[in-house]
Amino acid sequence: MNSSSDANQSPQNVHLEFEVNLPPGESLHISINNAGQITVQPESGDIIIQPVKSPRNFFNPRFIIRSIKSTFRRLQTTPLPFNERYFFLFALAVYLITRLIALADFPLSFTASEAAASVAASELLETRLHGADGTFLPTFFSDGQALTLGTSVYLRAIWIVLVGQSLWMTRLFGILSGLLVIWGLAYWLKDGFKIKTWWAVPLLLAATPGWFIPSRSALDVTLLTTLYFAGLAAYLRYRQGTAGWLYGAVGLAALAFYTSPSGRVLIPLAILLLLVMDFAHHRRQGALRWRVALLIIALILPFARFLWSAPADILTIDWLLPASLWSTPQPPAISWHYLQHLGELLNPISWFLPRPVGVDAYTMPPYGALGWGTFPFLLIGFWLTLRQIGKNLPAWLALTGWLAVPFAVAIFWNFRTLALLMSPFWILFTALGLEKALGWLEQYRPRSKLILAYLLLVVLSVSSAAILLDALRNSPRWYPDYGRNGLQYGSRQIFHLARDYAIHHPDITIRISPVWCTRCEILRAFFIPDNPKILLDPPTHFTEAMDETIANNVFIVTQEEYLTLVEIGRFGKINVENIIPFPDGSPAFFLLRLSY
Numbered sequence: 001m002n003s004s005s006d007a008n009q010s011p012q013n014v015h016l017e018f019e020v021n022l023p024p025g026e027s028l029h030i031s032i033n034n035a036g037q038i039t040v041q042p043e044s045g046d047i048i049i050q051p052v053k054s055p056r057n058f059f060n061p062r063f064i065i066r067s068i069k070s071t072f073r074r075l076q077t078t079p080l081p082f083n084e085r086y087f088f089l090f091a092l093a094v095y096l097i098t099r100l101i102a103l104a105d106f107p108l109s110f111t112a113s114e115a116a117a118s119v120a121a122s123e124l125l126e127t128r129l130h131g132a133d134g135t136f137l138p139t140f141f142s143d144g145q146a147l148t149l150g151t152s153v154y155l156r157a158i159w160i161v162l163v164g165q166s167l168w169m170t171r172l173f174g175i176l177s178g179l180l181v182i183w184g185l186a187y188w189l190k191d192g193f194k195i196k197t198w199w200a201v202p203l204l205l206a207a208t209p210g211w212f213i214p215s216r217s218a219l220d221v222t223l224l225t226t227l228y229f230a231g232l233a234a235y236l237r238y239r240q241g242t243a244g245w246l247y248g249a250v251g252l253a254a255l256a257f258y259t260s261p262s263g264r265v266l267i268p269l270a271i272l273l274l275l276v277m278d279f280a281h282h283r284r285q286g287a288l289r290w291r292v293a294l295l296i297i298a299l300i301l302p303f304a305r306f307l308w309s310a311p312a313d314i315l316t317i318d319w320l321l322p323a324s325l326w327s328t329p330q331p332p333a334i335s336w337h338y339l340q341h342l343g344e345l346l347n348p349i350s351w352f353l354p355r356p357v358g359v360d361a362y363t364m365p366p367y368g369a370l371g372w373g374t375f376p377f378l379l380i381g382f383w384l385t386l387r388q389i390g391k392n393l394p395a396w397l398a399l400t401g402w403l404a405v406p407f408a409v410a411i412f413w414n415f416r417t418l419a420l421l422m423s424p425f426w427i428l429f430t431a432l433g434l435e436k437a438l439g440w441l442e443q444y445r446p447r448s449k450l451i452l453a454y455l456l457l458v459v460l461s462v463s464s465a466a467i468l469l470d471a472l473r474n475s476p477r478w479y480p481d482y483g484r485n486g487l488q489y490g491s492r493q494i495f496h497l498a499r500d501y502a503i504h505h506p507d508i509t510i511r512i513s514p515v516w517c518t519r520c521e522i523l524r525a526f527f528i529p530d531n532p533k534i535l536l537d538p539p540t541h542f543t544e545a546m547d548e549t550i551a552n553n554v555f556i557v558t559q560e561e562y563l564t565l566v567e568i569g570r571f572g573k574i575n576v577e578n579i580i581p582f583p584d585g586s587p588a589f590f591l592l593r594l595s596y
Helices: 061-077 084-100 112-126 151-163 167-192 196-206 209-215 220-239 245-257 261-277 279-283 287-309 312-318 331-346 372-387 393-409 415-444 449-477 491-504 520-527 540-544 548-552 559-568
Strands: 030-033 037-043 046-051 147-149 509-512 534-536 553-558 573-581 587-595
Touching (some): 084 167, 084 196, 112 147, 112 520, 151 220, 167 196, 167 220, 167 393, 196 209, 196 449, 209 220, 209 449, 220 261, 220 415, 245 261, 245 287, 261 393, 331 393, 393 415, 491 520, 491 534, 491 553, 491 587, 520 534, 548 553, 553 559, 559 573, 559 587
Parallel strands (some): 509 534, 509 553
Antiparallel strands (some): 553 587
């Protein structure tokens, strides 16, 4: 028997020729094992080879292991397309998709904290850039309780002029401003630490539970986080030789300073640390330092004007620290709370523990701020940063910016929300640890670089999608209290119902009970700014005395108020025209008509 193979054929398609001389009456059976059994049968003196595929059991562990090994062998020998910029664009697309899907529906509640800056911006535009006291371009604005708003009002005024005002557009502004964090992290990792996986920054952010809700909301603390971190990234570019970026760093720091009370504590502390640590470098800048000094003076002028004209009580309470801090001004109590908050912020374990239910409407109770899967990488990255602090500019700048946050915000009572300011730094350390771990795996498997990159892309993308799906499907069961002391759910549903009802019944006065939320006036001004027929007023007036105008009113009340109206028996008829449910399906608000 002779055999020959065609050299031009690929190893997967080999041509065989056989010459066999058999005595009369004899037969030949040939079996060739090559990824399956091949049988040969003679017909008319010829040999025909026909492959016979063996049945595959997809649930057989041996088949699964063999398939995985075969796939990895093919990936190692097959060139895969890899371009860092394309990977970054894909990661950015995943980030934006997971932010935009069901944006108006989640977070579940839209509170006055999100609406205040947009309402102040609309009023500023209506008064032609004058404040409530007549001041042209006021420095700070009221959020319904205190003068805490600043930068966000002016930025949202520009946004409203460009795209208008709605819940969806207000939250979209928060998403777009959050892109500054992505830029800062990508630059810090790519041009600062020179790591290869900088492209994964959007996916790391998208897969971080603590960043999920803030990045989809219009909270001022999210804007403060983006401005602060982007300012530090601009400062890093300046320290790495691009002197002009110092103007950008100063400008972003000023915007962060005017954003919120916590910014007015954090920014001066960070600037002081950078001045002390880089004093020798700044002295060598020549004319640049004087131009920057003039810019800083110009940026301080609005603040100086405010200090000159503001009453003393506003200076000590409203514009800097929350009034709750001054309700118990004993130094020992303040010092104890400060140290307690500082210890919790510096403890990395606390960042992985689930948040207590009811702490904040903008947290995800089943999740910690960071996922447990990133814990080893966070420790590795933090240790690597500590080791480089004396010889690596990006390392010591990251640690300086990170340390400034807890020492500045621990004084505030809502320090858990303000801890969001530390999230970009935790993600930075996690990315460094992830890069180190991937480097170790590449040394063990030299040809696995592309496989690891694609695996990282898939795992982070799936994690981002899983958080989104979990939030959209299961979040109604996360919050046991939807009322004033909990989620404060219902603003969009109530005011949209009132607006639609007013369109079809222009002669009816709609009275909305405000017991379910705080600062309801802000929410009314956001959703229905120009309808005098829609009021914030509980039905108390109509229960205490007879009022013949009751027929010209409808009432939107909570379930508790509805049951009370039924129990007191004062009304001859209570007509329920509509019911707004809570996210879990239970009745929440009732649209009523009353008659004696």
